[in-house]
Amino acid sequence: MNWRARLLIFVPYAWLLVFFLVPFGIVLKISLSDIALAIPPYVPTMKDGFWTMITGLDLENYAFIGAGAVFATFALIVLAVGMFQILYPRVRRALIPDARYGIFDSAAVALTALAVAVVNIAVLVAVLSFLFPILSDFVNIPDFLYFAAYLSSLKIALISTFLTLLIGYPIAYGMARSAEHWRPTLLMLVILPFWTSFLIRVYAWMGILSTEGYLNQLLLNIGIISDPLVILNTNVAVYIGIVYTYLPFMVLPIYAALDKMDDSLVEAAEDLGCTTLSAFWLVTAPLSKPGVIAGCFLVFIPTLGEFVIPSLLGGSNTLMIGKVLWEEFFNNRDWPVASAVAVILLLILIIPIVLFQRNQQGDES
Amino acid sequence: MAQPKPDTIFAPWDDPTAKPLIQFKNVTKRFGDFTAIDNLTLDIYAQEFFALLGPSGCGKTTLMRMLGGFETPTEGHIFLDGVDIGPVPPNERPVNMMFQSYALFPHLTVWxxxxxxxxRSDMPKDEIGDRVEKMLKLTQLGKFAKRKPHQISGGQRQRVALARSLAKAPKLLLLDEPLGALDKKLRHETQFELMDIQETTGTTFVIVTHDQEEAMTVASRVAVMVDGTLSQVATPDQIYEAPNSTYVADFIGDVNLIEGVIEVPEKGAAKDAVSIRWSSTETPINATSDLGLAAAATVHFAIRPEKVSISTEKPEADNVMSGKILDIAYLGNISTYHVEVAPGLIIKAQATNVRRMSRRNLTWEDHVYLSWTDTAGVVLTS
Structure with a gap:
């Protein structure tokens, strides 16, 4: 009996091995190689013999793109978020006056929490400054481009996730509140864009947003503007493109969460004295939270490494790591550096992917 | 049924000076072409336990939702304590509702x-704690205060919903099929708990149910609804013993309905005595009615199975019929006998099983006599 279960598990593991681990191993190996004018454009290869190849590998490319600094930054962000998660509820609890304890007890708790926070930060700073001679080498960045691209990608991903949420939530809410017989149609309309190629839809935005495009012509004809707006080849166009492309990924999980919700909960909240707005904040919003979190990750994760939208809609000063990777690979033909960029991007993405998985599991239980 | 009643009995509906808490005045509610409530007028008094009973789709839930403020009447007015509550939104009404699905907030603890x-009210924070503790005690939920709704059983959830709707001490509590999700045994226990809580708190309860037994058990008055109108509004015993229509008689409990024609009264008969000819060959049924029915009027004679006696020897009674047992439904405490008294007419008679099985002598195909007094049944014209 047991071998059947093993066989069943073997299928996805084999899939993972063939289509993820093996390609990843190849990319990892290339990232540890050196650039060369050859085919393939890096040394050493298997032709040099296995042992020579292994000893010829080094971390030069990672040092070149400033992987240490990237990691240090992400470690800091994770640390700060973790610290906030631990401290925030305690401080909040301490700040809300409780009838059972006096104001002095609350103040004492608040001060203790703050003192612990200060001590923690002091200890961290001490450890960091002690390690600084080693770390300064580690975080030293020979070429600032890659580090800036990672940060800029992060910024664009965060902002566009927020914008998508801002637009997606009302859409999902409207869908969930619409009449029963309308919902399949509305759901269909949300999914409909997937019927055409993603590339064609992004190209269509070029036609809309360019200086001679439909948007500018419309606004000029109406007379709202006298000079055409420059939207294409700026970050604004990138945001529009990302929000447009990833909107269904935000709408669908939020819609699923809202649709699952019992309508009588909102009625019960109103019955118990809530206004429509406070019923939303106290009941609907907390109950749709798993959907919101899932939607945010589904938008954030692919956006971070997005390449097509910034290269088509973005300008020369739109810096995104996906675009840098492309240029490194095809324009510079520097496969080792491009591979190193890809490996770091994947390692960065592991954090949100793990968080996403945990959110999904929490939702199920 | 104007029976003399001692003063202590709670019956504000018989007192013309009593002021009703809720008044429906010619209320109509339409959803598109469909009329859910049709020109309905109804008074409900303070501290009543009022049951709205009817088949699904009769408009009872719509009526309750109008009280809660989730629907507004298309025509007519609803008054609560003399105030027209039509334009008042649900969050400003002194009315709370217990939902059929309980509608407990899954992200919050029982407390x-x-x-x-x-x-959400302007109650000071320390009083809220006391009030919640009191509600937990009333519904015996103290142990579960820290749990989330999905961590407690169905019966406990029902009590949380009740405690939550009672916490604000509303003038009126609406219960929408409150016991529908509970199993039969728990439902019976909870019915008595509900009555106890209603008496302790003195709140007016309006309950919607399709379970007639439940309505009869808990309510001080029952309204039988059909197609958006009220068929009869009366105390449970009146509804059962003196239904005003064949619909109500048939809807509440089990009943034998015999269609017939009023005979010309004999000379010297009592004023309220009527005899109903239901077959050209059989003797007419003797009954009483204060409706003043004219001869040749078509009526229905309704009699409850438990008021029909069954015996093997011909008894002395106002009405005696003979027939053959077709079927016996054995329910443990009672048995219902289906007796064919004339071709096509089957009368149900109920007998309490005071003896054990082996000692009883009635069985299938037996020839038996059915009998009842002249006051046992009701004569209905509609």
Whole structure:
């Protein structure tokens, strides 16, 4: 009996091995190689013999793109978020006056929490400054481009996730509140864009947003503007493109969460004295939270490494790591550096992917 | 049924000076072409336990939702304590509702669920705690205060919902099929708990149910609804013993309905005595009625199975019929005998099983006599 279960598990593991681990191993190996004018454009290869190849590998490319600094930054962000998660509820609890304890007890708790926070930060700073001679080498960045691209990608991903949420939530809410017989149609309309190629839809935005495009012509004809707006080849166009492309990924999980919700909960909240707005904040919003979190990750994760939208809609000063990777690979033909960029991007993405998985599991239980 | 009643009995509906808490005045509610409530007028008094009973789709839930403020009447007015509550939104009404699905907030603990309404009111914080504790005690939920709704059983959830809707001490509590999700045994226990709580708190309860037994058990008055109108509004015993239509008689409990024609009264008969000819060959049924029925009027004679006696020897009674047992439904405490008294007419008679099985002598195909007094049944014209 047991071998059947093993066989069943073997299928996805084999899939993972063939289509993820093996390609990843190849990319990892290339990232540890050196650039060369050859085919393939890096040394050493298997032709040099296995042992020579292994000893010829080094971390030069990672040092070149400033992987240490990237990691240090992400470690800091994770640390700060973790610290906030631990401290925030305690401080909040301490700040809300409780009838059972006096104001002095609350103040004492608040001060203790703050003192612990200060001590923690002091200890961290001490450890960091002690390690600084080693770390300064580690975080030293020979070429600032890659580090800036990672940060800029992060910024664009965060902002566009927020914008998508801002637009997606009302859409999902409207869908969930619409009449029963309308919902399949509305759901269909949300999914409909997937019927055409993603590339064609992004190209269509070029036609809309360019200086001679439909948007500018419309606004000029109406007379709202006298000079055409420059939207294409700026970050604004990138945001529009990302929000447009990833909107269904935000709408669908939020819609699923809202649709699952019992309508009588909102009625019960109103019955118990809530206004429509406070019923939303106290009941609907907390109950749709798993959907919101899932939607945010589904938008954030692919956006971070997005390449097509910034290269088509973005300008020369739109810096995104996906675009840098492309240029490194095809324009510079520097496969080792491009591979190193890809490996770091994947390692960065592991954090949100793990968080996403945990959110999904929490939702199920 | 104007029976003399001692003063202590709670019956404000018989007192013309009593002021009703809720008044429906010619209320009509339409959803598109469909009329859910049709020109309905009804008074409900303070501290009543009022049951709205009817088949699904009769408009009872719509009526309740109008009281809660989730629907507004298309025509007519609803008054609560003399105030027209038509334009008042649900969050400003002194009315709370217990939902059929319980509608407990899944992200909040039992304690926070009960405190939810209080936190929205202007009650001081320390009083909220006391009030919640009191509600937990009333519904025996003290142990579960820290749990989330999915961590407690169906019966406990029902009590949380009740505690939450009672916490704000509403003038009126609406219960929408409150016991529908419970199993039969728990439902019976909870019915008595509900009555106890209603008496302790003195709140007016309006309950919607399709379970007639439940309505009869808990309510001080029952309204039988059909197609958006009220068929009869009366106390449970009146509804059962003196239904005003064949619909009500048939809907509540089990009944034998015999169609017939009023005979010309004999000379010297009592004023309220009527005899109903239901077959050209059989003797007419003797009954009483104060409706003043004219001869040749078509009526229905309704009699409850438990008021029909069954015996093997011909008894002395106002009405005696003979027939053959077709079927016996054995329910443990009672048995219902289906007796064919004339081709096509089957009368149900109920007998309490005071003896054990082996000692009883009635069985299938037996020839038996059915009998009842002249006051046992009701004569209905509609």
């Amino acid at each position: 926070d669920n009960i405190a939810f309404g209080l936190k």
